[in-house]
Amino acid sequence: MTAYQNRRVRDWSALSSADKVVVTEPGRHGYPATIDATTVDSAVVWVIDEGGQRRAFDHREGVELAALP
Incomplete structure (x- = not known):
């Protein structure tokens, strides 16, 4: 994502x-990571912390991702 979004999302299509x-x-503190890959339908993402x-x-799984600038 090119624009910063100050919100958590579960729709990972962007x-x-x-x-x-x-x-x-769920139930944990957030940590920074980089998107490594996504499936074509964006249902699964791989991240590298x-x-x-x-x-x-x-x-x-209830995981939320917040895009950074």
């Missing part, structure tokens, strides 16, 4: 590779 986001998993760990999230 996200693309290299976008910077804050990932907030600042420590280099790659993780996949399905939009049904």
